[in-house]
Amino acid sequence: MRPLVLLGPQRPDPNLRGPLDEAGCDGPCVLITAGWRGDEAEDAALRSHIGRPATALPLYRWFEAASVDAPDVAASWTRRQERLRALKRVHRLRLTPALEAWSELVRAEDDRAIVDRELERALRAVRQVDTDLLEETAAIEAEHSELARPWEDARLRSRHEAVCEALDGAGALLIAGGHVGVLMNRIRFFGVDVAAAARPDLLVAAWSAGLMALTDRIVLFYDDPPEGAAWPEVFGPGLGWLPGLVALPHARRRLRLSEPGRVGLLARRFHPAVCVGLENGAHLVLKDDRWVNVGVTETAFQLDGSGAVRGLS
Amino acid sequence: MKAIFELARRVEASGPRQARAAVAAFVGNQIFPLVEGRQAVFVFYDGHAADAVYLIHWVFGLESRLPLIQLGATQAWYLPVELPTGGRVEYKYEVHREGGRTLVRDPLNPRRAFDPFGSNSVCPMPGYEEPFWVQPEPGVRPGTMTSFSIDSAVWGDRRDVEVWLPNEYKAHKRYPLLIVHDGRDYLQYASMRTVLENLIQRHEVAPLVVAFTSGHVRNAEYAANPKQADFIALEVLPALQSRFGLSDDPAERGLMGASFGGVTSLFTAWRHPGVFGQLLLQSGSFVFTDVGHHDRGPMFDPIVAFVNALRADPGRVDARIFQSCGTFESLIVFNRSLLPLLRDAGLDVRYREAADGHNWIAWRDQLRAGLTHLFPGHLWMIYD
Numbered sequence: 263m264r265p266l267v268l269l270g271p272q273r274p275d276p277n278l279r280g281p282l283d284e285a286g287c288d289g290p291c292v293l294i295t296a297g298w299r300g301d302e303a304e305d306a307a308l309r310s311h312i313g314r315p316a317t318a319l320p321l322y323r324w325f326e327a328a329s330v331d332a333p334d335v336a337a338s339w340t341r342r343q344e345r346l347r348a349l350k351r352v353h354r355l356r357l358t359p360a361l362e363a364w365s366e367l368v369r370a371e372d373d374r375a376i377v378d379r380e381l382e383r384a385l386r387a388v389r390q391v392d393t394d395l396l397e398e399t400a401a402i403e404a405e406h407s408e409l410a411r412p413w414e415d416a417r418l419r420s421r422h423e424a425v426c427e428a429l430d431g432a433g434a435l436l437i438a439g440g441h442v443g444v445l446m447n448r449i450r451f452f453g454v455d456v457a458a459a460a461r462p463d464l465l466v467a468a469w470s471a472g473l474m475a476l477t478d479r480i481v482l483f484y485d486d487p488p489e490g491a492a493w494p495e496v497f498g499p500g501l502g503w504l505p506g507l508v509a510l511p512h513a514r515r516r517l518r519l520s521e522p523g524r525v526g527l528l529a530r531r532f533h534p535a536v537c538v539g540l541e542n543g544a545h546l547v548l549k550d551d552r553w554v555n556v557g558v559t560e561t562a563f564q565l566d567g568s569g570a571v572r573g574l575s
Numbered sequence: 576m577k578a579i580f581e582l583a584r585r586v587e588a589s590g591p592r593q594a595r596a597a598v599a600a601f602v603g604n605q606i607f608p609l610v611e612g613r614q615a616v617f618v619f620y621d622g623h624a625a626d627a628v629y630l631i632h633w634v635f636g637l638e639s640r641l642p643l644i645q646l647g648a649t650q651a652w653y654l655p656v657e658l659p660t661g662g663r664v665e666y667k668y669e670v671h672r673e674g675g676r677t678l679v680r681d682p683l684n685p686r687r688a689f690d691p692f693g694s695n696s697v698c699p700m701p702g703y704e705e706p707f708w709v710q711p712e713p714g715v716r717p718g719t720m721t722s723f724s725i726d727s728a729v730w731g732d733r734r735d736v737e738v739w740l741p742n743e744y745k746a747h748k749r750y751p752l753l754i755v756h757d758g759r760d761y762l763q764y765a766s767m768r769t770v771l772e773n774l775i776q777r778h779e780v781a782p783l784v785v786a787f788t789s790g791h792v793r794n795a796e797y798a799a800n801p802k803q804a805d806f807i808a809l810e811v812l813p814a815l816q817s818r819f820g821l822s823d824d825p826a827e828r829g830l831m832g833a834s835f836g837g838v839t840s841l842f843t844a845w846r847h848p849g850v851f852g853q854l855l856l857q858s859g860s861f862v863f864t865d866v867g868h869h870d871r872g873p874m875f876d877p878i879v880a881f882v883n884a885l886r887a888d889p890g891r892v893d894a895r896i897f898q899s900c901g902t903f904e905s906l907i908v909f910n911r912s913l914l915p916l917l918r919d920a921g922l923d924v925r926y927r928e929a930a931d932g933h934n935w936i937a938w939r940d941q942l943r944a945g946l947t948h949l950f951p952g953h954l955w956m957i958y959d
Binding site for chain 2: 492
């Protein structure tokens with residue numbers, strides 16, 4: 263695994279600088295703030311906090327420009343994204359009942375042994391729906407093979423080359439949060455992942471949506487939206503640089519952590535991956551195959567299959 | 576219920592002194608009103624004798640002035656009332672003493688709801704919970720309030736507009752706009768600033784600019800008055816556009832208000848179609864007549880004329896609508912009647928009811944549903 267600095271949300275109090283120092287980051291930083299969308303360029307506070315020279319990769323702005331420079335490629339990309347969004351809408355028609363079946367079973371007061379076996383089957387069904395989504399996502403992407411490496415188009419190549427050049431001399435790549443879908447899209451459209459593969463030693467620091475992007479499976483979550491309850495759902499594959507972890511930034515605000523049933527289901531649904539909630543101040547490191555929070559206490563926790571929320575310290 | 580009847584039995588079986596002691600002990604050990612399931616028992620006791628006590632409430636369908644029953648010969652009075660679960664009732668007691676009568680809040684109940692006229696006692700029924708998003712949440716980035724004045728040619732006087740800007744506001748950007756009627760009351764009694772800051776921080780609502788306006792002769796101005804509609808569309812809106820970064824898209828421009836404020840919001844969208852594409856209408860006083868006269872007094876005459884005209888041509892309103900009303904309001908009938916009419920005209924209307932009355936807490940409690948419907952944020956996708 264490449265060297266990673268994994269942090270909780272950076273607002274209101276950033277804690278990125280210390281871990282960068284500890285990690286021995288001695289070169290200039292490369293910033294990706296595409297998740298901030300229209301605010302991508304407003305990185306002055308971040309630059310000031312890290313106290314190092316930094317180069318921004320304005321992926322969001324570049325994509326806007328690509329709509330003019332290579333409109334056919336950008337339009338194809340957008341069409342593919344629309345198909346992926348349609349997939350999620352349709353997929354939800356199977357996911358929601360599968361999760362509701364599990365939820366009904368939890369409340370069932372029949373013979374415990376029978377209910378427990380049915381619960382296991384219901385969980386397997388949910389996991390299968392999740393797997394199906396990832397497989398179908400891959401299938402749709404394969405159907406658009408012309409978009410596998412959009413930056414190879416002559417009109418976009420210079421952007422990818424700029425990415426390669428920036429990463430080549432970088433001491434760290436910093437990936438901020440924001441809109442996780444936009445972030446992932448822009449990273450892949452300009453081949454940042456491919457460019458970074460040439461630098462396996464490059465330190466990557468990420469938080470919030472940036473951290474979610476590093477994982478192998480991005481899970482969206484918000485238990486109490488304005489219209490009724492909602493279930494976490496798989497968004498799609500991440501970059502895979504941080505396998506085995508489901509990142510849940512701002513989990514205290516976004517999840518019903520006081521409901522052991524929901525907590526336990528989330529943990530078991532994505533097992534063997536570990537579901538980790540991160541709040542402002544968290545700094546995760548892997549010690550003896552266990553995630554440990556070396557940041558502010560009680561800002562990172564693991565969801566347990568039993569429904570418990572266990573602090574990482 | 577059991578507790579009050581048990582107390583009544585004890586009082587009946589006791590002498591006056593023991594009865595007084597039993598009542599004093601009882602009121603010191605309970606939360607009032609007593610609530611169990613759908614039954615609420617309203618209890619009045621202030622340690623003084625009274626000739627009669629009435630429950631004054633605003634629940635449409637119940638007699639608005641209900642007599643309480645004296646508990647034996649004690650100074651305590653009670654009244655069981657069946658109310659819907661999840662409901663919330665504001666009330667006072669009317670106490671008759673020495674030939675006079677006074678309206679008082681429940682001395683046994685510390686829960687209060689405030690409005691421009693003072694405050695009422697509150698009886699929350701089982702299932703009602705104060706929404707989590709009405710209290711300041713930790714770590715929320717506050718917006719800023721600013722204000723300016725308009726020398727209004729329409730009104731011939733000077734009018735203040737308070738403007739709330741989201742924390743992330745930048746002058747060079749374009750934001751959606753919401754203009755609020757009874758703005759000062761929404762800020763003071765419906766916690767609207769806190770609600771906005773919480774919901775935007777959670778990405779449930781998109782960052783937007785909110786202008787709070789308030790009337791001078793409020794009821795006359797808000798009763799489907801063309802001057803008020805022109806003031807908002809022709810004076811307030813341009814003044815805001817010249818001062819703040821606002822979207823030019825009518826679909827990103829909204830009006831909201833409660834009661835008469837709902838009327839003037841809808842009337843403004845009706846009089847100036849295509850200018851405001853989002854309407855948040857709470858307990859709108861949408862009184863109409865099919866034949867004959869209404870019984871609401873002359874202040875409603877222009878409203879009835881407007882709503883009757885609207886019913887004849889609802890498609891003239893070019894906006895998405897969030898409409899809410901309390902089931903304890905007499906206005907529920909008019910709001911329910913308007914809904915199919917607007918929908919049949921092809922308007923996108925989301926409608927919500929709550930077991931509550933015509934009050935600021937009821938309107939506060941619907942803000943999340945309304946604001947997230949009209950100005951949705953990317954809550955599912957943004958993790959910052």
